[in-house]
């Protein structure tokens with residue numbers, strides 16, 4: 001380990017060399033550098049009272065860090081939000097054949113997704129109604145094969161051998177008559193079925209709520225409208241999966257996906273992005289707390305070793321576009337020209353989140369095309385890619401300062417830049433939705449939600 | 459030295475150079491046509507995944523640009539054991555399979571006051587190497603790092 005290696009003179013080239021000709025970039029980067037120096041000279045550090053005082057911004061422009069660290073609020077979020085909304089749990093290509101299954105979890109409830117003989121994808125609680133065993137333990141597989149305690153084409157609970165068909169009906173109870181006589185029969189038993197739909201590019205959406213307040217279509221169609229034609233043009237296929245479990249709050253991960261101001265942290269994005277078109281990208285807010293970040297053309301070849309993605313653009317898109325769809329309460333669809341990324345958060349505690357990362361291409365890709373897409377995806381977003389590592393260090397660092405029990409503080413979301421890329425209106429929009437579902441103000445969670453005054457609305 | 463030992467020696471040298479982050483010296487052990495891949499089989503999506511794929515030029519760019527990136531600098535220590543070396547009949551190439559376990563000794567990744575100095579298991583996998591043997595020297599033609607891990611948490615900017 002050689003620490004000094006990272007303090008080499010190359011570090012001083014903070015201003016991306018290749019974009020210094022661009023007036024906007026130069027102005028903004030120089031301002032930042034100069035601003036940093038000025039601050040040191042002119043602005044005093046704060047004592048405790050000053051540090052905890054409200055910032056000179058309206059209360060919808062900060063949140064109380066308690067919403068990231070409080071166990072009670074976390075449990076309430078699972079009940080009031082995660083058990084009520086539509087969650088994309090996997091992609092249809094992960095269950096290509098009849099009897100294929102995939103398991104997942106929403107709000108601590110284990111779930112199994114199966115493709116029936118009729119090709120329909122259905123979702124059930126992965127819980128045996130007998131004595132509560134998890135029915136299927138594997139992450140994925142096929143029910144075509146028999147199990148040590150069950151038959152082919154059945155979901156079998158290994159514990160006492162009860163069996164269920166692909167529609168969740170109980171079709172076998174071991175020694176049924178002997179034990180239950182006529183008091184309980186198979187018809188009285190069944191798996192708990194969940195609402196499940198395949199939509200928006202073939203993702204499998206599930207909700208634990210039998211009567212969701214809005215249909216899946218109404219829940220997300222407006223946010224997906226920028227990419228719907230592209231994602232629904234032809235079947236997609238997942239080629240990448242990995243997960244991270246990070247000691248941070250799930251909303252901090254979603255915030256990172258919603259704000260692009262942190263591109264200052266990504267050398268790759270500074271050199272390939274910072275230009276007039278980048279700074280003109282709009283954050284657009286949609287009903288139900290979703291946002292999108294509009295597209296522009298990325299100059300991948302400005303980063304040594306990278307190439308243009310024009311050849312393999314997703315259907316109906318001009319070359320090298322970059323769209324970002326952020327769905328409340330923590331799902332993200334990110335299309336960089338040739339590869340689609342989807343992040344799904346599973347909150348595990350106020351300070352613990354699992355993030356599942358998927359990469360997708362077109363199902364009809366040739367092996368060569370697929371490999372190119374995989375490389376495009378991984379060079380930035382893979383576990384050994386340039387940006388994802390930086391994003392995860394960032395949210396981990398926030399988690400480190402917001403442990404349960406640490407002092408509550410203000411987290412600012414107050415940037416206004418005409419709703420362009422470094423405006424923080426996306427996060428403000430998210431937290432106004434969060435406040436409604438939770439009936440709490442994000443800036444002071446002890447207070448009930450108040451509809452914002454018209455002037456303060458985004 | 460016997461050919462199997464030459465191959466073994468090159469794999470162990472590569473391990474030490476990678477641990478020492480002597481990226482250029484590591485690349486000196488590699489052929490101009492060197493191909494590097496990090497792969498993993500995912501039972502979740504039933505797919506043989508590629509996490510990283512680079513040729514020698516791509517690797518050279520990657521290591522050159524490392525100082526421009528924000529990185530978890532917690533050093534990695536690879537424990538490599540060469541399991542098998544199969545030298546081709548003509549003695550010019552060899553295939554070697556090694557077990558590799560990578561430990562991460564925490565430095566600046568989380569809260570250094572609490573974690574720094576603690577070693578954690580980071581990666582478990584194999585090196586599947588193809589080597590050329592010439593004039594008593596082995597060079598890497600191909601390295602596949604085959605990981606078991608699909609939970610990778612913060613991941614890494616560094617070649618493994």
Ligand code: FES
Nearest residue numbers: 128130131157160
């Ligand atoms: S718990 Fe499932 S069969 Fe008994």
Ligand SMILES: [Fe+2]
Nearest residue numbers: 262266387391
């Ligand atoms: Fe990022």
